[in-house]
Amino acid sequence: MRARLLLPVVATAAFAVAGSAAARSSDLRGAHPCPGASGYTCATLDVPLDHAHPGRGTLHLRVGMGDDVHAPHGVLLVLSGGPGQPGLPILHGFVSRALSAEEHGYRIVVFDQRGTGAGALDCKAMQHQMGSSDLTPPTAAAVRACARKLGARRQFFGTDDVVADMDDLRQALGVDKWSLDGISYGTYVGERYGLSHPSHVSKLVLDSVVPQVGEIDLGVAEFAAVRRVLGLVCGRGCVADLAAVVRRDHLGPQLFDALTFDSIADPTFRTFWNVPAALHAARHGNRKPLNRFLAAALQYQRWPASLLDQGLHASALCADWRYPWGTSAAPAAGRAAKLRAAVARIPAAKLYPFDRRTASGNGFIRQCLPWAPTVPTPLPHGKLRVPTLLVNGDHDLSTPLAWARRQLALTPHGKLVVVPGAGHSVQSRAVSDAGRRAVARFLLGP
Numbered sequence: 001m002r003a004r005l006l007l008p009v010v011a012t013a014a015f016a017v018a019g020s021a022a023a024r025s026s027d028l029r030g031a032h033p034c035p036g037a038s039g040y041t042c043a044t045l046d047v048p049l050d051h052a053h054p055g056r057g058t059l060h061l062r063v064g065m066g067d068d069v070h071a072p073h074g075v076l077l078v079l080s081g082g083p084g085q086p087g088l089p090i091l092h093g094f095v096s097r098a099l100s101a102e103e104h105g106y107r108i109v110v111f112d113q114r115g116t117g118a119g120a121l122d123c124k125a126m127q128h129q130m131g132s133s134d135l136t137p138p139t140a141a142a143v144r145a146c147a148r149k150l151g152a153r154r155q156f157f158g159t160d161d162v163v164a165d166m167d168d169l170r171q172a173l174g175v176d177k178w179s180l181d182g183i184s185y186g187t188y189v190g191e192r193y194g195l196s197h198p199s200h201v202s203k204l205v206l207d208s209v210v211p212q213v214g215e216i217d218l219g220v221a222e223f224a225a226v227r228r229v230l231g232l233v234c235g236r237g238c239v240a241d242l243a244a245v246v247r248r249d250h251l252g253p254q255l256f257d258a259l260t261f262d263s264i265a266d267p268t269f270r271t272f273w274n275v276p277a278a279l280h281a282a283r284h285g286n287r288k289p290l291n292r293f294l295a296a297a298l299q300y301q302r303w304p305a306s307l308l309d310q311g312l313h314a315s316a317l318c319a320d321w322r323y324p325w326g327t328s329a330a331p332a333a334g335r336a337a338k339l340r341a342a343v344a345r346i347p348a349a350k351l352y353p354f355d356r357r358t359a360s361g362n363g364f365i366r367q368c369l370p371w372a373p374t375v376p377t378p379l380p381h382g383k384l385r386v387p388t389l390l391v392n393g394d395h396d397l398s399t400p401l402a403w404a405r406r407q408l409a410l411t412p413h414g415k416l417v418v419v420p421g422a423g424h425s426v427q428s429r430a431v432s433d434a435g436r437r438a439v440a441r442f443l444l445g446p
Contacts, residue, residue: 027172034064037091041065045111045172049156051164059114061165064088065173066107073444075175076106079113079166081185083159083316084309086117098427101440111169114312115157121311123149130363131301132308134317135257137366146311147372157315158377163193170200179443181205183425184399188212188320191407194388195380204388205439208396208424209404214321214379218343218359219256220350225400226259227353232395233269234276241279243353245290249282252358258297260397265300267395267423272296310367318368319377327376328368335369388414389442391435393422 027045034040045061048054064087066076076099080087087110095103102108115121123146129138147154166189170178179202182190187206194201195212230239246252262269269275273296278289305311319328324342325335343360351359359365388411392404401418408416419426419435426435 027168028063028065034088034091037064039067040091040108041067042088045165045169047114047165047168049153051161059119059165061111061114061119061169062086062088062117063109063111063169064091065109068107071105071107073102073105074107075173075178076102076108077166077169077178077180078108078110079162079180079182079186079189080110080116081183082116082308082313083113083162083185084116084120084305084313085307086112086120088112088117089307094428098436101436102443105444109169109173111165113162114165115315116309116312117306120305120309121146121150121157121315122305122309123311123314124305126314126367127305127310130310130313130367131298132303133257133261133301133363134313134367135253135260135363136298136301137253137361137363138310140366140370143314143367143370144372146314147374150311150315154315154372155319155375157312158319159189159192159316160196160377162189162316163196166193167197167200176200177202179203179205181207181427181439181443183207183427185210187399187407188214191384192380194384194386195382198386201386203443204384204386205391205442206388206404206407207391207426207435207439208399209390209392209407210399211403211407212380212384212410213406216321216323216364218324218346218365219354219362220346220359221400221402222256222260222397223351223354223358225397225402226256229263229395229397230259230269230276230353238276238279239353241276241283244283245279246354246358249287250357251294252354253361253363254294256354256358256362258294261297261300262293263395263397264424264429267393267421314367314371315374317364318371319374321368322379323365323368325369328371328374329376330373332370332373339365339369384411384414386413389438390414390416391419391426391438392416393419393424393426393430393435395421396424398424 028043031041031043034042042064045063046058049057078090090110125142126138126146130136177200180190188210191212266272273293278293282290325338343356390404392401408414417438422430
């Protein structure tokens with residue numbers, strides 16, 4: 001899953017009773033016109049830092065709400081991705097690009113998830129090193145400094161906390177049932193909400209799917225996606241060029257990061273940077289085109305915490321997911337040995353065109369390996385038993401198609417739409433309208 005340009009989860013809600021769409025003023029305060037977003041009102045939702053013990057403190061989440069409180073299909077709640085992206089910026093562009101059909105039928109609502117936007121946790125060293133990427137490896141010192149800064153509060157920024165906030169917002173809006181449409185990490189939020197509150201979910205759209213299982217495979221599925229996608233783009237020779245450069249120059253983590261970024265920015269891998277040509281030249285001794293590609297990808301990731309907060313990213317995913325060393329509660333001292341043993345057990349053929357150095361050295365692993373022991377987020381169990389549409393680009397390296405198929409197997413009432421040639425975030429970024437049309441039919445249909 002990619003953090004840098006991950007666009008949001010979307011939720012739609014039907015009215016519980018006539019007129020119930022009006023927000024309870026006691027829960028949403030400080031209403032005012034949203035700056036730069038005509039037809040939207042902004043307000044603040046106060047939620048407890050710890051939902052189990054509300055007296056521990058309060059977080060103030062910014063909310064943007066469409067003014068059409070009587071929209072025929074109810075409320076459309078857009079949850080931002082990452083984890084770490086704020087929700088309010090979605091009103092500037094995403095709605096008109098991805099939800100143009102749905103905008104006329106729903107009251108659109110967005111909110112800044114805890115730890116994002118104005119409430120970003122802002123660990124400066126780690127933010128500077130990673131920017132908007134979850135694959136650029138940070139230093140252990142930067143990760144430890146972030147954990148120390150956040151202290152015990154870091155346990156309250158998991159996906160389960162976001163789901164609880166989301167249900168507080170649902171109640172504040174006075175609606176009973178949601179239909180969720182998620183993009184990237186937002187799909188994980190949507191799945192977790194659907195598993196926790198199935199009676200409040202009518203429909204669920206998952207775009208660029210992160211499966212609900214919450215387990216790290218050390219890149220095996222993503223490396224297989226690189227083999228498949230580059231094979232489609234430029235053939236086996238291109239994949240062999242990549243493997244040769246990884247083996248000789250030890251560039252696995254950097255190339256994995258840059259190629260995944262390019263599948264978001266340019267799933268053709270040729271328009272902005274001619275990646276096949278750069279790999280071929282590098283294999284034969286000319287690193288200049290490849291170095292320019294790697295430098296450009298890194299530069300495009302220079303995002304501040306206000307746009308994607310890496311402190312929140314670590315707090316959420318290190319506790320949410322399971323790693324070779326176990327949960328986030330595992331003692332730090334034994335983690336590295338367990339990681340080495342797990343990587344050593346992976347057959348080289350499953351890592352190709354990358355290597356063990358890539359499996360153990362990418363940003364996902366290097367952010368959570370030194371993360372201070374923290375109470376883990378409980379994993380969800382069971383199948384997702386709500387009507388669900390899954391949408392994935394077949395050139396997506398950030399959330400590969402195999403992940404969507406894995407989630408489909410856990411979704412009895414699911415249907416998967418694959419968009420050829422599309423990369424990450426089909427609704428907002430794909431050239432083809434096939435995914436957007438499928439989503440509109442699903443959400444606006446019976």
